[in-house]
Amino acid sequence: MAASNAQIVEELRWKKFPLLNDGFVCLVDCMGDDEALVQAARVSYGDGTRPVSDNRTLIRYLLRHRHTTPFEMAEIKFLVRVPMDTWRQWIRHRTASVNEYSTRYSLAIDSMVTTPPDEWRTQATTNRQGSGDYLPAEQGAALTQSEAKFQQSARDLYQSRIDAGIAREQARKDLPLCTYTEAYWKIDLHNLLHFLMLRMESHAQLEIRQYATVMGEEIVSKLFPLTWEAFKDYIMDSIQLTRLDSQVIQRIAATGKSPVTVDEFLALGDPSWQGLQRCRERDECLEKLQFLGLVEK
Numbered sequence: 001m002a003a004s005n006a007q008i009v010e011e012l013r014w015k016k017f018p019l020l021n022d023g024f025v026c027l028v029d030c031m032g033d034d035e036a037l038v039q040a041a042r043v044s045y046g047d048g049t050r051p052v053s054d055n056r057t058l059i060r061y062l063l064r065h066r067h068t069t070p071f072e073m074a075e076i077k078f079l080v081r082v083p084m085d086t087w088r089q090w091i092r093h094r095t096a097s098v099n100e101y102s103t104r105y106s107l108a109i110d111s112m113v114t115t116p117p118d119e120w121r122t123q124a125t126t127n128r129q130g131s132g133d134y135l136p137a138e139q140g141a142a143l144t145q146s147e148a149k150f151q152q153s154a155r156d157l158y159q160s161r162i163d164a165g166i167a168r169e170q171a172r173k174d175l176p177l178c179t180y181t182e183a184y185w186k187i188d189l190h191n192l193l194h195f196l197m198l199r200m201e202s203h204a205q206l207e208i209r210q211y212a213t214v215m216g217e218e219i220v221s222k223l224f225p226l227t228w229e230a231f232k233d234y235i236m237d238s239i240q241l242t243r244l245d246s247q248v249i250q251r252i253a254a255t256g257k258s259p260v261t262v263d264e265f266l267a268l269g270d271p272s273w274q275g276l277q278r279c280r281e282r283d284e285c286l287e288k289l290q291f292l293g294l295v296e297k
Contacts (some may be wrong), residue, residue, distance in 0.1 A: 005033035008222050022083045022111045022180060025211055027219050032074030032189070034059060037283045040073040041222060051053040058225045063230040071190035076223070078185045078215065083113040085177035086207045089199075095191035100183040104169040112151045113207075117141040121206070130203060151178060169240040189224065196220070197235050239292070244270045245285050252294055262286070265295045 003011070009030050016024040038055045041062060062070055082090065091098065101109065117140035119132035135143075138212060154176050161171035180265070187195070192215075198204065201211035221228040251268040252260055259269070273282040289295040 004068055017218050019210055021114050025080045025214055028077040028079050030076050030223050032223050036074055037070045041070040047266055059226045060230045064234050067188045072188045074189040080185055081180050081182045084179050084181050087181055089208050093195050094186050096187035098185055101181050103172045108175055109180045111180045114148055115144055117144045124283055193231055239288050259294050259296045261296050
């Protein structure tokens with residue numbers, strides 16, 4: 001017999017899923033389940049009377065056609081411990097209620113995110129805000145050593161100010177962004193799925209992607225299994241085709257050949273792409289069509 005939503009919430013509540021060297025995410029509370037979304041969509045109350053298959057069909061229809069209001073009727077509250085630099089990206093999603101650990105009121109958390117020698121990443125050459133390949137571990141070892149020295153120095157400086165009686169609100173000013181913070185983060189399911197769509201995506205920064213993946217795969221998928229299935233099918237594991245993409249596909253189809261070569265793709269591309277050395281839109285289209293098997297890799 002399948003566990004009820006209340007049982008699943010109790011099993012997950014306060015269970016810390018570890019991340020990075022000392023971070024975590026855990027469920028604090030949840031209001032609603034797949035059935036609640038269906039009730040909201042049908043504007044009905046009380047226990048559901050329709051079979052699960054009907055609920056699945058409706059949830060998939062709602063998400064497939066972006067009818068998102070019913071998903072705002074469920075809320076999830078998390079407790080997270082996350083490095084401040086990652087938190088800066090996280091807090092940009094202004095659709096949640098947040099209460100963060102105060103370093104004016106309390107001592108700063110005595111923990112900083114560290115980087116193993118084999119996890120230092122180079123700057124991407126095609127993306128100004130992304131990472132490239134990993135450095136060899138022997139090169140990363142020196143960086144890890146200097147990181148540890150800096151972090152200890154920063155913590156010693158902070159502690160010396162606290163010991164001297166300096167106000168916590170001023171003593172904290174030189175703490176580095178690698179310092180962990182904690183926060184309660186409450187958000188409705190619609191906006192949570194949007195957050196996960198952006199932060200689980202392969203181009204998101206690795207650290208926040210790890211948090212988002214755990215939140216989605218380990219928590220949301222258990223609390224809202226029908227919604228999670230539809231989210232994976234229609235958002236995370238789907239491809240969005242633009243008007244220009246569709247026109248390129250039509251031109252490829254007209255050739256009667258599939259797959260076409262990359263050179264043939266370039267010739268069949270949108271006129272606005274022609275002659276450009278660098279064109280992100282063209283490159284994104286190429287990646288999609290190679291995934292679909294319409295262009296040779």
